Amino acid sequence: MSAPNKSYDPVEVEALKPEVIDRAKDEALAAVAAAGDLESLREVKAAHAGDRSPLALANREIGALPPHAKAEAGKRVGQARGAVGQALKQRQEELERERDERVLVEEAVDVTLPYERMPSGARHPLTTFCERVEDIFVAMGYEVAEGPEAEAEWFNFDALNIAPDHPARTMQDTFFVRPEKDGGEDGPAEGTGEGDSGVVLRTHTSPVQIRTMLDREPPVYVICPGRVFRTDELDATHTPVFTQVELLAVDEGLTMADLKGTLDHMVRELFGEGVHTRLRPNYFPFTEPSAEMDMVCYRCHGESVGDPDNPCRTCSSEGWIELGGCGMVNPRVLTACGVDPEKYSGFAFGFGIERMMMFRHNVEDMRDMVEGDVRFTRPFGMEI
Structure with missing residues (x-):
């Protein structure tokens, strides 16, 4: 029986390389900032924070690492995913606030206008x-x-x-x-x-x-x-x-x-x-x-x-x-x-x-x- 692989270097796993994690985080943050409405933000969230996103796939690779290497890799991926999640939350709040302000203007009701109903009848x-x-x-x-x-x-x-x-x-x-x-x-x-x-x-x-x-x-x-x-x-x-x-x-x-x-x-x-x-x-x-x-x-x-x-x-x-x-x-x-x-x-x-x-x-x-x-x-x- 072979002994545990304690000399495995996580840097050698392509998805867990620091530059790859940083690049995936930067791309996600840029996409979040570029989202112009809530529909676009949902698409960004699915692409950069979903189950098939680069950071999610990298997180799956951590399980194959030796115990002593999991902590460092998990910290690196977790920080990247946390930064993307925080950016998504802030951008969603901004877009919802803009939507509500726009609705108040575009769908405002002028209460001084005549009401849209049949007026009461009157005898001549x-x-x-x-x-x-x-x-x-x-x-x-x-x-x-x-x-x-x-x-x-x-x-x-x-x-x-x-x-x-x-x-x-x-x-x-x-x-x-x-x-x-x-x-x-x-x-x-x-x-x-x-x-x-x-x-x-x-x-x-x-x-x-x-x-x-x-x-x-x-x-x-x-x-x-x-x-x-x-x-x-x-x-x-x-x-x-x-x-x-x-x-x-x-x-x-x-x-x-x-x-x-x-x-x-x-x-x-x-x-x-x-x-x-x-x-x-x-x-x-x-x-x-x-x-x-x-x-x-x-x-x-x-x-x-x-x-x-x-x-x-x-x-x-x-x-x-x-x-x-x-x-x-x-x-x-x-x-x-x-x-x-x-x-x-x-x-x-x-x-x-x-x-x-x-x-x-x-x-x-x-x-x-x-x-x-x-x-x-x-x-x-x-x-x-």
Whole structure:
């Protein structure tokens, strides 16, 4: 049996030569320093500190050395591997810190920007204002009445004492519903005119008043809100589709004084104390006598009239604001609805909600009310 090889020199093992260990360490440190990101550093770690790296292979050769040579070789390899491991750890910390700083900049969230979610819905100010008007009259004992928007000509014109040759019945003012062709296709019937269907898009909510008087016996106290249609161009002060509110009261002994008191109560509730109305003579086929109703300017209360130093934009320094038409129900209308004009009398008035909103909220362009821009509705409050 041979004796242990105590004279074995580890320098003679190529992988354990000092210059080879130093070269492997220097290459590893240079690769670590050159790593520009964490992915590159992982590749460097696998190449210079992994199981198949030069220093790891050199460490395996130590086991073949005699006992007295293992300590020196192990120290040399261990110091080299320790230096590489420390360099890897420091470089990883640096790259992680750089990554975190970059993420904070590149993925920063600007909390002042609008949030990315659907905004809460809101009821349109025309709807809420119309309901406010309804509440005023419901509190006085009136009922809210509704009717169809596509209406027969008899309800829209004839029953209201509007003659067949009245200008409002022409195509210039009224939308006529086209009759159906044979086979069900929309279009004018052969040999007929555009308006021969006898159906129109209602030009006012007065047909609702007619239907109400036909359906019930007096006394009648109703308010009739709803959309109406006229062939107007869409501009700052007109729209072909708008909202109208009309009122009808039929009872024994009603007079113009009752009408005036009702109007005064309405404008006070809408615009505050000190606001009142006046009536100017006018003509409407469905009322007799008829009048235009004005209310005193709720801004200047008439004080801007004749005062050039204190002009009022709301009423243009005229002192009054026109609201709409009114009057006592024409006896012919009562007769058409089966109401005895010798026993009963009535009054009625109507106005546009859009026009009233323009006055009340200083809206300059009526198109803002119909374009659906939330920037218009938000200032009125978010009523879900």
